[in-house]
Amino acid sequence: MNTFKKILVSSVLAVSMAAITATASAAAATSYETVQAAIDNTQAKVAEIIAAANNGTDNEVLAEMVSDARQLQKDIANNVLDLKRNQASNVLKQARTAFKNNEVDVAKAALTDAANRYQEIEQLYAANH
DSSP states (O other): OHHHHHHHHHHHHHHHHHHHHHHHHHHHTOOHHHHHHHHHHHHHHHHHHHHHHHTTOOHHHHHHHHHHHHHHHTTOOOTTTHHHHHHHHHHHHHHHHHHHTTOHHHHHHHHHHHHHHHHHHHHHHHHHO
16 A cells, blocks of 8 residues: 555656646747737737727727737747736736726826837847847
């Protein structure tokens, strides 16, 4: 029985280590093109939201567009950029909340801030690659 427990524990540890290694290598496997495309797509979406907000689009539609931008930015996976990406994502979240609360001016200011932050992310990424 004691030998069985040792084999079982060893097997569980081996499987756990393999799972962790597979996850880490998958996260590290993001290519330059993938990250650059995510940055470009997010910047384009934020610019689209700013234009829509300036054209008087309904706040609910704008809030959904901000949610789409936050989904796009999740693909900006790079250790150097994670903090900046999270900060920019929080600014988008503030814009979404402002649109839902009919605070259009606050939302526009947050979107402009987010656009600047994503521009900074792009420059930082380009400098590191």
